[in-house]
Amino acid sequence: MAETGRLTAPAAYAPSWMREHPVTALRIAIIITVLTGWELLARSGWLYRDVVPSLLSIGRALYETLSDPTFYLHLTTTFYEIGLAMVIGGLSGLAVGILIGGSKLMQHAYEPFLYYLGPCPKIIFFPVMIMWFGVGPGSKIAMGAISCFFPVALNVAGGMREIDKVLIRVGRSFRANTWQMVTKIYMPAMRHPIINGMRLGLGVCLIGTLLAETKLSNRGIGFLVIQSYTLFNMPQMYSLLIVLFVIAIGANALIGRLGGLDTIRRT
Amino acid sequence: MSKPAPLTKSRYFPAILGLGSFAAFVLVVEFLVYADVLNRFIVPPPSEVLAAFPRVIMQEHVLSRFVLTASEALAASVLVTIFGIAGGVLLYQFNLLRLATETWVAAVAAAPLVLMYPLYLVIFGRNATTIVMMGFTAGLAPIILKTLEGLVGTRRVLINVGKSFNLTRSQQFWKILFPAALPTIFVGMRLGLIFALINIVGVEYLINFGGLGQLINELAERFDLAGTYAAICFVILVSIIVFMLTERLERWLRPAG
Incomplete structure (x- = not known):
């Protein structure tokens, strides 16, 4: 390990709990500094009024948002779109990943398409999705599914290649058919790449769906965000962004935990 | 004289297969649009898309x-x-x-x-x-x-x-x-x-x-x-x-x- 750190321990005159938990102490200090700086900026008048609203008004907006029943209707719409997009994009990504990862020929013939199309900005497909699926939830689901498809397919294809050949030979020696091979050998052996792909897929699916909602929709959290921009209701916009980030980071952590990613031993 | 190696054994075969599949997909879409199976007001024929590039x-x-x-x-x-x-x-x-x-x-x-x-x-x-x-x-x-x-x-x-x-x-x-x-x-x-x-x-x-x-x-x-x-x-x-x-x-x- 390289030599690091001059700032390795708090000063001797710091309270004992700070010396015992310097990381927590620093975290608290950073949070307090940021919040104080924010509040001072909000009260300074340097920026246009409400561009940086006071913490109190953000807190009030957060409370109002969370206690408003219509918010949950919008949230349900967004969850429905994201859920369906994850199922469609995830399952198709899984199938394509297994097909491509299971054969050298398929890998060399088709994986470059996935590999190079994966990092393209997917939102540019939205006009096409509107034409194909209309302005309702269909186009948002399609956007989410396209976004989710690529990371899942690439991770599963990579995972297929990493499967222990012995396991595959065992399956074949038991004369397992294709379905049995997929469900008994491939899927259990690829649990971590699949979960990793789903985790990445969920992040981009969320982005794809919500961006589509901000562009053209009359329902969903994305619509609420762009509506608060249109009405210049900045405290509500901040509160919605906080809710979105909490949901995104929480869902990401949850998938990782459910999939046991945090239990992988790193050597 | 030795027989030439089959195309499937060529190292370029996967690339040919990939690009060929893409070309075949484009041709199928073109055919389906002209056969009125696909609505041309939703999916334009690929030839029109190609022709739109210079414009x-x-x-x-x-x-x-x-x-x-x-x-x-x-x-x-x-x-x-x-x-x-x-x-x-x-x-x-x-x-x-x-x-x-x-x-x-x-x-x-x-x-x-x-x-x-x-x-x-x-x-x-x-x-x-x-x-x-x-x-x-x-x-x-x-x-x-x-x-x-x-x-x-x-x-x-x-x-x-x-x-x-x-x-x-x-x-x-x-x-x-x-x-x-x-x-x-x-x-x-x-x-x-x-x-x-x-x-x-x-x-x-x-x-x-x-x-x-x-x-x-x-x-x-x-x-x-x-x-x-x-x-x-x-x-x-x-x-x-x-x-x-x-x-x-x-x-x-x-x-x-």
Whole structure:
């Protein structure tokens, strides 16, 4: 390990709990500094009024948002779109990943398409999705599914290649058919790449769906965000962004935990 | 005389198969549109999309739009590189700060930051600054993490060599740590550039301002279907070329072996 750190321990005159938990102490200090700086900026008048609203008004907006029943209707719409997009994009990504990862020929013939199309900005497909699926939830689901498809397919294809050949030979020696091979050998052996792909897929699916909602929709959290921009209701916009980030980071952590990613031993 | 090897054994066969499948798909779509199975007001014939390319390039000023998007991406990349590397070095130098904030930076990297674009519209207005700042925000966290990873991963023996030569802290950094971490830092720069580019084109489309992203939005709003598809293909091509170029550069920088 390289030599690091001059700032390795708090000063001797710091309270004992700070010396015992310097990381927590620093975290608290950073949070307090940021919040104080924010509040001072909000009260300074340097920026246009409400561009940086006071913490109190953000807190009030957060409370109002969370206690408003219509918010949950919008949230349900967004969850429905994201859920369906994850199922469609995830399952198709899984199938394509297994097909491509299971054969050298398929890998060399088709994986470059996935590999190079994966990092393209997917939102540019939205006009096409509107034409194909209309302005309702269909186009948002399609956007989410396209976004989710690529990371899942690439991770599963990579995972297929990493499967222990012995396991595959065992399956074949038991004369397992294709379905049995997929469900008994491939899927259990690829649990971590699949979960990793789903985790990445969920992040981009969320982005794809919500961006589509901000562009053209009359329902969903994305619509609420762009509506608060249109009405210049900045405290509500901040509160919605906080809710979105909490949901995104929480869902990401949850998938990782459910999939046991945090239990992988790193050597 | 020996028999020529069959095409399926050729090393070019997979590429031929891939491109051939794509060509076959395009032909099938063309046929289905002409057979009225696919609605041409939803899916234009691929031949029309191909024919729209010169029109889109000439009449829609694709080159100047491309330069605008590229300059926004460049500005965002420069900002991302400067602040990202500085952030990574800062976290490396101060271990306590790293322990306190590394997970936060990783959480930011996973957060859907692009959804902040309405906020940036309010702060910076509907102009190129919003687009550049959005690209910067999206690309910052990966490069901080990769810089940190590169510096932390420097081999102990190299650091000991530096110490045995009594190098100062500055010399140790510039002569040992930074060169050793450079390949990993470049991976971060590449990720940052890709994140920035994705977000820049996306925000251009969403706020209908700027270069290539705006072009797609304009053509779609005019219901110029063939033009919209051609513009989308053009953006995909640009993304692929940028991706391939950065990949080559990364391979070139990576130490052999």
